[in-house]
Amino acid sequence: MLKLAFMGFRHGHIMGLYGYAAKSEDVVIVGACEEDAQTASQLRQGGQVTLTHDDYGRMLDETDCDAVAVGDYYGKRGSIIIEALKRGKHAIADKPICTSLEELDEIAALSVQKGLKVGCQLDMRDTGKFIRVRELVQEGAIGEVHAVSVGGQHPLMFGTRAGWYFEEGKHGGTINDIGIHAVDMIPWVTGKAFTRVTAARTWNAFAAEAPHFNDAGQFMMEMENGCGVMGDVSYFMPDSMGYVLPQYWRTTLWGRKGIIEASMNMPHISLARNGNKEVEEIAPGDGTPGGYLRSFIAEINGAGGLISPSTDEVLRSSRITLKIQQAADQGLCNVKL
Numbered sequence: 016m017l018k019l020a021f022m023g024f025r026h027g028h029i030m031g032l033y034g035y036a037a038k039s040e041d042v043v044i045v046g047a048c049e050e051d052a053q054t055a056s057q058l059r060q061g062g063q064v065t066l067t068h069d070d071y072g073r074m075l076d077e078t079d080c081d082a083v084a085v086g087d088y089y090g091k092r093g094s095i096i097i098e099a100l101k102r103g104k105h106a107i108a109d110k111p112i113c114t115s116l117e118e119l120d121e122i123a124a125l126s127v128q129k130g131l132k133v134g135c136q137l138d139m140r141d142t143g144k145f146i147r148v149r150e151l152v153q154e155g156a157i158g159e160v161h162a163v164s165v166g167g168q169h170p171l172m173f174g175t176r177a178g179w180y181f182e183e184g185k186h187g188g189t190i191n192d193i194g195i196h197a198v199d200m201i202p203w204v205t206g207k208a209f210t211r212v213t214a215a216r217t218w219n220a221f222a223a224e225a226p227h228f229n230d231a232g233q234f235m236m237e238m239e240n241g242c243g244v245m246g247d248v249s250y251f252m253p254d255s256m257g258y259v260l261p262q263y264w265r266t267t268l269w270g271r272k273g274i275i276e277a278s279m280n281m282p283h284i285s286l287a288r289n290g291n292k293e294v295e296e297i298a299p300g301d302g303t304p305g306g307y308l309r310s311f312i313a314e315i316n317g318a319g320g321l322i323s324p325s326t327d328e329v330l331r332s333s334r335i336t337l338k339i340q341q342a343a344d345q346g347l348c349n350v351k352l
Contacts, residue, residue: 163205212338
C-alpha cells in the first residue's frame, strides 16, 4: 500500500490524481497540504479534499508517507519535488514537474542517488484514441513516419484561469506548460527519439493584460529518422468553446504508406492508406484512466512489464520540453538533444 501525501492544489489537474488515489486499493492518502490561504479556503468549502497541513516542511516532519504528489503552481514544483527526494520520498506531479533545467538536473541526480521514482500526469498515454494510434503506427499501417503535426492549443480564459499563471516567475513558459504532452506522446507513438530542436518561438498575442506572458508557443523538431515535427501549443482556443473543438490535440502523422489523424474530440481515428480510395474510420482503443498512477506504483514496487511512463521517460520528456522552451526564450535554432 503506497502512503501518499499531497502538496499543493493550485492547479486543478491535481484533483484528477487525488481522485484516482482516493479510489485506488493500492494507495492510502495520509496527508494534504496547501500553503496558499485562499486556495485552502476554497478546498475546505468544496469538501473534496481533507487538508491536514498548511506548511509543507511540517507535513513531511509529521506524516509517515512513501511519496509526495505535487500540484502547486509550476514555478514551485521543482523545489517541492527536490525536498521530497532529499527526504527519501518518491514524487509524482502534474505536468510540468519543474520550470528550469537546473532543477531537473537535481531531480534526476537525486532520483538515481537515492533509488527513487518520479511520476507525472502524462495522461495522453491513457486515452483510447492515442493508444489505438500507437498500435496502428507500430503495426505499420502507414509505414515509417516522416512528418507529424500536433495542435495542442488551449483557451486562455484570462480573468477566470488561476491568477498565478500571469504572475512573473510562477508559470515558466507556454511550451513547458502544454508542449510536454506532445513531446512525451510522439516518441511513445512512433518509437523514434527526438534529436534536435530545429526552431521554437513564444510571444504575447492574446494576453494584452499581461504583456510579459507569452501565450503563444510554436516549435519544430527533428527525430532520429529525419522525421519533422511541427507543434503549436498556444492559448488560442476560443474561451467560450473551451476544450470541445475537434482541433483540441489534433495530431496528424504522415508515413510512406498513408496518413493517420486523431484528436481528443473526434469520434474516430482517420486512416488514409495509400492505394485505397476511401478514408477509414477506426474506433478508439480501450482507455486506461489513471494508468500513469498505476505505472508509478508498479515502478516503485519493482514490477516488470510495461511502465508508462517510467521515471526515465518523465525526466527525458521534461528535459526535451525545457530545451525547447529555452530555445524559444533565447532565440536558439538547431539545438542538438
